[in-house]
Amino acid sequence: MHYKIIPVTPFQQNCTLFWCDKTRKAAIIDPGGDTRLIVDQLNALELVPERILLTHGHLDHAGGAGELAGILNLPIIGPHHEDAFLLDNMQQQAAMFGFGGGAACQPDQWLDQGDEITVGDEHLEVHHCPGHTPGHVVFFHRASQTAQVGDVLFNGSIGRTDFPRGDYATLIHSIRNRLWPLGDAVRFIPGHGPESTFGEERRSNPFVCDGC
Numbered sequence: 001m002h003y004k005i006i007p008v009t010p011f012q013q014n015c016t017l018f019w020c021d022k023t024r025k026a027a028i029i030d031p032g033g034d035t036r037l038i039v040d041q042l043n044a045l046e047l048v049p050e051r052i053l054l055t056h057g058h059l060d061h062a063g064g065a066g067e068l069a070g071i072l073n074l075p076i077i078g079p080h081h082e083d084a085f086l087l088d089n090m091q092q093q094a095a096m097f098g099f100g101g102g103a104a105c106q107p108d109q110w111l112d113q114g115d116e117i118t119v120g121d122e123h124l125e126v127h128h129c130p131g132h133t134p135g136h137v138v139f140f141h142r143a144s145q146t147a148q149v150g151d152v153l154f155n156g157s158i159g160r161t162d163f164p165r166g167d168y169a170t171l172i173h174s175i176r177n178r179l180w181p182l183g184d185a186v187r188f189i190p191g192h193g194p195e196s197t198f199g200e201e202r203r204s205n206p207f208v209c210d211g212c
Contacts, residue, residue: 001122001144005189006041008034013060016148016189017041020120025050027119028068029139029148030061030191035068050119053152054078054107056136057086058163059093061191066090066105075108077117080128083135084110085165109135127178131171132159135208141184147188153179155196158207175208 006015009032017038019026026047031038042049049072054062056079069076086093090104110118113137115126117139125140132151136159151159154176161168179186184199202210 001119001141001146003146003189004041004045006034006038007030009060009063011060012192013190014189014193016120017045017047018119018124018139018148019045019047020122024048025120027051027053027117027124028074029053030055030150031064031068032060032062033064035064035071038064038068039071049074049136051117052076053117053124053139055138055148055191056133057083057090058117058133058151059090061150062105063085063090063093069105076105078107078111079111079133079137080130081110081114081137082130082165083133084201086133086135106168118175127182129171129178130176131161131167131169131174133163134165134167136174138179138185145186147179147182148184149179149188149190151191153188153201153208154190154192155194155201156205158205159191172208200204 004017004101015031016029017026026049052074065076086096111126113128117124127138129136129138129152138149186198
């Protein structure tokens with residue numbers, strides 16, 4: 001499994017391409033916008049897009065999903081159904097943050113804890129990690145010890161909980177009880193900013209470090 005990060009939207013959100021080396025089939029995780037840029041990257045890497053995956057329903061992560069699904073004729077998978085209220089109100093989110101796009105989208109499949117998604121011959125585990133939003137999920141590729149965690153965890157920080165139905169205590173519980181058990185060696189791609197490892201965050205992140 002390989003991946004490529006494509007910063008999109010004015011929020012520089014980390015849209016991520018995960019692909020299977022053998023089949024060249026790819027998943028597009030969190031296409032928040034700039035759909036032409038995403039399509040150009042797929043073509044440049046000679047990938048075969050298979051599905052769109054959403055970690056959660058915020059505009060900068062899901063705002064381009066409907067458009068991209070239409071362009072590429074792909075199913076939209078995820079997030080957890082608790083984020084339906086966000087996906088249904090995508091246009092209101094766009095107006096609130098002052099940039100275009102963000103058509104409402106209805107996923108072809110909702111996800112839950114313990115589900116598994118295939119990407120070519122590879123497999124991604126689904127972990128429900130609420131707190132930033134109630135329906136946030138994380139995608140974990142066990143073979144390469146790589147996770148796309150959306151806005152649950154960042155390099156040196158954690159996701160905001162001041163948006164509708166965010167909850168700080170729930171977010172901390174998700175990190176400690178759903179992410180840390182996956183192992184310190186796991187390298188994660190956050191929704192924004194640089195990558196890190198769970199071990200490094202357990203050592204130094206002031207919100208969730210061991211002993212904090």
